[in-house]
Amino acid sequence: EPEVTQTPSHQVTQMGQEVILRCVPISNHLYFYWYRQILGQKVEFLVSFYNNEISEKSEIFDDQFSVERPDGSNFTLKIRSTKLEDSAMYFCASSAAKTTDTQYFGPGTRLTVL
Amino acid sequence: GDSVTQMEGPVTLSEEACLTINCTYTATGYPSLFWYVQYPGEGLQLLLKATKADDKGSNKGFEATYRKETTSFHLEKGSVQVSDSAVYFCALSKGLGLTFGGGTRLMVKP
Numbered sequence: 001e002p003e004v005t006q007t008p009s010h011q012v013t014q015m016g017q018e019v020i021l022r023c024v025p026i027s028n029h030l031y032f033y034w035y036r037q038i039l040g041q042k043v044e045f046l047v048s049f050y051n052n053e054i055s056e057k058s059e060i061f062d063d064q065f066s067v068e069r070p071d072g073s074n075f076t077l078k079i080r081s082t083k084l085e086d087s088a089m090y091f092c093a094s095s096a097a098k099t100t101d102t103q104y105f106g107p108g109t110r111l112t113v114l
Numbered sequence: 115g116d117s118v119t120q121m122e123g124p125v126t127l128s129e130e131a132c133l134t135i136n137c138t139y140t141a142t143g144y145p146s147l148f149w150y151v152q153y154p155g156e157g158l159q160l161l162l163k164a165t166k167a168d169d170k171g172s173n174k175g176f177e178a179t180y181r182k183e184t185t186s187f188h189l190e191k192g193s194v195q196v197s198d199s200a201v202y203f204c205a206l207s208k209g210l211g212l213t214f215g216g217g218t219r220l221m222v223k224p
Contacts, residue, residue, distance in 0.1 A: 004157065031210065043158070043203065045211030056210045091157060098210050105150075105157035 002026045004106035006092050012112045013082055021077045021109045023092030031055070032075045033093040033103060034067065043091065049075065050098070082113045116141040120204045120215035127194055127222050135189040135218045137178075137204035145206040147171075147180050147187040152201045152217075161189075161202070194222045 005024045013019050025032050034046040047057040049067050066078045075094075079086055089110050093103040120137040127133060139145065146165045150158040162171030167182035176191045187204060199222045204215040 033211065035212070042216050043212075043214040045213065048210035050210075058211065093158075102160045102163070103212065105159070107155070107157045 002104075004092055004094055004104050006090075006106035006109050008109060009107070010110045010112070012114065015084060015113055016081050019079050019082055019111065021079075021090050021092075021111070023075045023077075023106055024073050025075055025092070025094030026096075026104055027073070029094035029096050029104070031095045031098050031101075031103075032067075032069070033095075034077045035091040035093065035105075036060070036088040037091070037108075038085075038088040046077075048098075055098075079111075082111075084113050087111055087113045116145070116206060116208065116213045118204050118206055118213055118215035120202075120218055122216070123201075123219035125218060125220050127220070129196055129222055129224055130193045131222075133189070133191040133194045133198075133220065135202055135204075135220070137187045137189065137215060139185050139187065139204075139206050141185075141206055141208065141213075143208055144182075145208045147178070148205040148207070148212065149176070149178055149187070149189050150203040150205060150214075152203065154200075158203060194220070196222045196224055198222050 032049045037043045047061045048055045064080045089108045091108045092106045095101045095103045117140045148163045149161040151161045162173045164171040164180035170179045201217045205212040
């Protein structure tokens with residue numbers, strides 16, 4: 001069964017450094033998403049991406065975040081200057097269509113900012 | 115804004131016991147409702163969904179009914195197994211992004 005993959009599984013970085021989290025969505029899916037879960041808190045929506053542009057973003061997704069689909073398979077989340085409070089589990093998801101269609105999640109990348 | 119509230123865990127049950135995990139939501143309009151499950155070390159997987167009032171979603175013996183009058187989407191299973199031990203998330207969507215509840219950890223003992 002096709003699945004969403006994410007790399008790395010764990011990323012440790014120093015405060016102020018840039019990080020790129022990588023995701024390979026399911027190949028025939030058209031919509032891509034990033035979510036995050038700070039330890040002990042809810043899973044929060046960050047951004048959705050369709051047709052090479054952002055479709056929707058939450059208030060969390062400020063100027064320090066960006067997303068890109070650099071080629072036909074990868075979908076990346078970049079954090080320009082990491083802060084301690086960016087430490088969280090980041091989940092990528094993809095779906096064939098929007099709204100009621102199933103979103104398939106990757107296993108997550110745990111980001112630790114020191 | 116939109117929000118989802120679900121019962122806090124952990125919920126500990128013996129095998130073959132009945133399960134109910136409560137979920138209520140606050141949203142304008144007509145959201146779609148979902149239950150996701152996360153097994154240890156894995157990503158979130160869709161368990162079931164309902165897209166309009168009175169719809170019942172079901173999968174793997176789990177059921178949930180979209181109740182607009184009570185703004186609820188409670189998850190039920192008649193007889194749980196040890197393999198059902200996981201974290202369960204209730205969620206809603208009106209557009210693209212999902213709004214999640216806090217998650218409920220279920221532990222089933224043999």
